[in-house]
Every structure is written in C-alpha cells, then in structure tokens.
Amino acid sequence: MSPAPLDVPAVAGRPCSVAAALEIIGDRWSLLIVREVLFGNHRFGEIARNTGAPRDRLAARLKELVAAGVLEQREYQASPPRSDYHLTKAGRDLGTVLQVLREWGDRWAVESPPVSVRHHDHELKIGGVCSVCGEPVRARDLTREMHVPDWDMAGPRAAD
C-alpha cells in the first residue's frame, strides 16, 4: 500500500508525478537543504552556511518543507527555545534523487567529483540500471502509458 500523498497543489499542464514532485522540491534550495540534513547538519546556521542560501529564503523554504512533510522540526532546547530539522520518511526517500543528480552532475557539470560515496567496497551508482531486472535502461525497451483521460504522450487529446 502506498503512503498518503504529501499535500501538493494541482500542477499546470500534463498530469505528472514529476511535476507534482517539483511542486514540493522544485526550488533549487530545497534539495540542497535536504542534502545538508542527510549529511547530518540539522541546524539553521549550518544549513545556511553549507548551502549558501540567503537566510530569508532559507527560512521560507524550511517552513514549506516542514508544511509539505519532507522535514520535521524538533525542539532540542527549551529555554531559550531552539529547534533543528530532521528528515521524514518522504525526506529520506529523496536520497535517491540526490544520488542520481550527483551522478549526472559528476558526469556533466564538474571537472572532477567533489564528493565520493562508497557503498560497501565500491563507488555507489544508481542510474542506468533497472532495479527489477538488473538490466540497463535503454529507450528502445521502454513503453509509456498515460492513465489520465483526455491525455496521451503527445498531449491533451482533442475534444470530440
């Protein structure tokens, strides 16, 4: 059974899970915030320093990510009140998104990888292989089907 969806506004254009995901984490700071919390940096000041996000935009994004259910805020000191940020299950699930973005960036956007991630005794790699059958993902082996009435892969179907 699937978990309950996060609170997502309707998307423009094609009904699409990618568009719905980007409504939650499509701002460029959002994934960098998740990156820092995943790295174990939970406090506002740490996240601000390590992302380089302007403090006012960071505060707004943190609030949105808590409201959306990607982060939760926990009080770690009562007086004066101080809180930090932790990933929910939905937030931890973004680890895969960060990893494939890192793989793409390592290949196409940097001279040499600034971080390496080891999985057991080898470099972690997720992209390019189907986890169901273990075979490479090639465009010619894929077929797509839209389940939304009035849309197909080319766009909205013409009204009768």
Added chain:
Amino acid sequence: MSPAPLDVPAVAGRPCSVAAALEIIGDRWSLLIVREVLFGNHRFGEIARNTGAPRDRLAARLKELVAAGVLEQREYQASPPRSDYHLTKAGRDLGTVLQVLREWGDRWAVESPPVSVRHHDHELKIGGVCSVCGEPVRARDLTREMHVPDWDMAGPRAAD
C-alpha cells in the same frame, strides 16, 4: 574518460555536483521541458501546452538549456524559418533523474500514478538499488568523503 563538463557557474556553499547540476536544471520548468522532448514533443507550442509554462519563461529556459548543452535547436523548415528542440547526450542522460523523481512523486505526491513506464515486461524502477552490486542502498552501508580542501561533511573546516 569523462565528457567535457557543460558550462556551469560556480556554486554557493559546499562544492557539490548536485548544486552544479541544479545550476543547469534547477528551475522547475527545465526538467518538465526535458520530459516533453523525451516524450517526443519537440516544438515550442507542444512544449508550452504540455508543461503549462508561461511562454516568455519557456522561451528563456529553452535558450538557457541550449546554451548549457542540454538541448540543441534544429531547423526543420527553411522558409519561413522554423526550428525545434532535441536532447543532446547530456539531455538524454537526464532520463534517469526524471525517472527517480517520478518514482518519488508516485509514492509521495499523487493519489495514483498518472503514467506508467514499462521496461520489457515489468514496471521500470531505478531507485533504491545499487547498480554495481545489485543490493539495496541503505544509509548504514554508505560512507562519504569530500575531496575538496577545507571542506568536510560537516562544512568548511575552521581556518588554522
């Protein structure tokens, strides 16, 4: 050997391939543009209709994605001149990023998946499994190392 990196501006905060990738494709329309071209919708009007992007922002994003090397523009009619958009190799490589965003969105951001993608005879799934060893990716099996002087996973190292 790695291909030459796309033209990416320096990132704020932590030196990071994810941040570098998001400098190129971090705007929410960018990945939806790539989605449409991947689906075979190459023309401005098709991309505008299927993403719901405002036309002026779409025109700006298309120009940036061509300049960055994710898309290429091809003339398909000489008089009057008309061109459409195709994915470069770097652009086709974003298929993996779209797929894991779709998997996350299917799980967390929609009531039921609007599109299904079949790989051979089963539903395509990429996330959660290491393509090197075929084993699930669990946080406890990962170790990260920064290769940039003056930074570690907690942030910038204090100056001596």
